Amino acid sequence: xxxxxxxxxxxxxxxxxxxxxxxxxxxxxxxxxxxxxxxxxxxxxxxxxxxxxxxxxxxxxxxxxxxxxxxxxxxxxxxxxxxxxxxxxxxxxxxxxxxxxxxxxxxxxxxxxxxxxxxxxx
Amino acid sequence: xxxxxxxxxxxxxxxxxxxxxxxxxxxxxxxxxxxxxxxxxxxxxxxxxxxxxxxxxxxxxxxxxxxxxxxxxxxxxxxxxxxxxxxxxxxxxxxxxxxxxxxxxxxxxxxxxxxxxxxxxxxxxxxxxxxxxxxxxxxxxxxxxxxxxxxxxxxxxxxxxxxxxxxxxxxxxxxxxxxxxxxxxxxxxxxxxxxxxxxxxx
Numbered sequence: 001x002x003x004x005x006x007x008x009x010x011x012x013x014x015x016x017x018x019x020x021x022x023x024x025x026x027x028x029x030x031x032x033x034x035x036x037x038x039x040x041x042x043x044x045x046x047x048x049x050x051x052x053x054x055x056x057x058x059x060x061x062x063x064x065x066x067x068x069x070x071x072x073x074x075x076x077x078x079x080x081x082x083x084x085x086x087x088x089x090x091x092x093x094x095x096x097x098x099x100x101x102x103x104x105x106x107x108x109x110x111x112x113x114x115x116x117x118x119x120x121x122x
Numbered sequence: 123x124x125x126x127x128x129x130x131x132x133x134x135x136x137x138x139x140x141x142x143x144x145x146x147x148x149x150x151x152x153x154x155x156x157x158x159x160x161x162x163x164x165x166x167x168x169x170x171x172x173x174x175x176x177x178x179x180x181x182x183x184x185x186x187x188x189x190x191x192x193x194x195x196x197x198x199x200x201x202x203x204x205x206x207x208x209x210x211x212x213x214x215x216x217x218x219x220x221x222x223x224x225x226x227x228x229x230x231x232x233x234x235x236x237x238x239x240x241x242x243x244x245x246x247x248x249x250x251x252x253x254x255x256x257x258x259x260x261x262x263x264x265x266x267x268x269x270x271x272x273x274x275x276x277x278x279x280x281x282x283x284x285x286x287x288x289x290x291x292x293x294x295x296x297x298x299x300x301x302x303x304x305x306x307x308x309x310x311x312x313x314x315x316x317x318x319x320x321x322x323x324x
Binding site: 034076083109111112115116120 | 201205208211212213214215216217218219220221222224225226228229232291292293294295296
């Protein structure tokens with residue numbers, strides 16, 4: 001341990017990876033939906049990290065923005081649930097905000113959940 | 123701290139020559155007298171050659187792309203197609219929840235299809251605003267096809283309305299304000315089905 005002031009900066013991809021993990025672990029979420037732009041971003045990042053032999057944590061479907069309004073997380077998902085999709089969305093908001101705060105120490109100011117698909121419950 | 127007037131100037135080398143020009147000479151393979159002796163131009167040329175080699179290496183990469191790449195691309199394209207029109211859902215948390223019109227349409231069509239004999243076709247969903255400005259209930263326009271036969275629309279339509287009105291809060295978390303049903307088609311029930319279009323006794 002060091003004495004004195006310690007400041008920590010967590011890069012947006014790390015926050016995105018934690019948020020992606022939190023969202024996929026929320027009951028009722030079938031999968032993240034990256035879209036073409038998200039997929040390209042992930043593939044580019046994976047290519048870069050292959051040179052360093054690191055396996056990147058999945059972040060597709062999650063966008064993190066640090067703006068004047070604070071830390072904003074957008075999550076694109078498909079839902080598979082017997083209950084209302086809105087309930088799953090609210091659970092994702094809570095889970096993402098909690099896990100990002102717990103694991104990175106960064107309080108999340110807003111979580112936007114975009115439900116692109118609803119799959120039939122099998 | 124000084125800031126360059128335009129980003130274009132970033133491409134100028136310290137000797138005053140444009141990087142673009144060095145790149146062009148690289149393609150043509152003819153460095154002029156200045157580039158042959160100038161250390162800045164030489165360094166730039168070497169960097170460009172290294173970049174070109176790395177790019178070629180990436181293109182020639184023998185490693186196969188991930189086996190699920192095609193599936194991921196198709197899924198990504200589908201997700202983008204659904205992203206068009208989104209409807210808001212209420213939430214007490216900061217931020218927001220929205221759901222694609224197409225996802226709601228799937229639920230509406232599924233609910234209408236569950237009425238014996240009814241086949242759902244097109245579906246459009248529009249959101250209304252509550253007086254408080256929060257996301258309100260939805261208006262739905264649904265086109266259906268019904269079978270020829272003894273089944274009358276008066277019998278069928280209340281069922282369709284009841285099932286759609288129940289499915290929206292159950293599966294989406296919103297409510298129905300108005301349902302416009304267009305009967306777009308009549309169809310001949312296939313032989314072996316009941317008068318209501320059902321499969322008959324099993």
